[in-house]
């Protein structure tokens with residue numbers, strides 16, 4: 001595995017790796033201390049808003065390939081946190097991700113996860129790990145809309161069931177680190193009713209909402225900034241804790257959903 005290229009964004013640094021079989025994956029160094037790592041080459045969930053899943057899954061990364069993204073990046077940047085939020089879903093390469101997780105922990109790193117929450121029994125295991133945060137992609141409470149946005153993300157009812165069973169087993173401090181992700185997209189999941197249902201779900205579960213701003217990688221359109229702010233305020237008015245997309249997540253380089261598996265780079 002070798003580091004092919006480091007691409008400078010306005011805020012982020014995008015690292016392109018070539019694996020021994022010629023496949024490529026990407027990591028992102030952001031916020032001055034965090035590395036977002038990939039866990040798969042491609043992704044079988046195939047979210048329509050994400051460049052990483054466009055061509056489906058090619059293969060799982062090995063524990064070494066996941067860990068080495070950190071090793072190589074740490075020669076260039078000071079890394080204290082790992083976000084398992086790059087290409088792939090950690091629950092779908094669970095055994096290898098777990099091995100890498102314990103190696104990250106052995107280096108004293110704080111490790112957080114992004115997942116669609118499928119399969120549910122692994123979500124439960126994930127929640128009970130000594131993680132620094134788990135964000136679960138919900139995006140819509142409507143089954144049809146969620147399936148349209150994330151065709152292979154499983155059933156939200158299973159995710160909710162696991163959360164209801166598992167959150168009470170966690171300490172209050174740990175529960176605060178669990179959130180559901182909501183990314184409003186114009187004309188699809190940005191209605192007042194949807195916002196209300198997302199807020200109600202978060203309230204019932206006692207978790208926060210990570211409100212993402214869509215980085216345009218397809219024909220879908222992000223909501224206007226005014227609408228984004230209105231949604232933020234509406235959720236807050238329901239008593240829900242809400243974090244919003246930082247400028248790092250919105251950067252043209254390395255922003256959420258923009259990582260791809262076959263970027264042209266000068267090797």
Ligand code: SF4
Nearest residue numbers: 043045047050053088
């Ligand atoms: S958003 Fe995550 S789960 Fe969905 S296709 Fe992209 S990498 Fe896969």
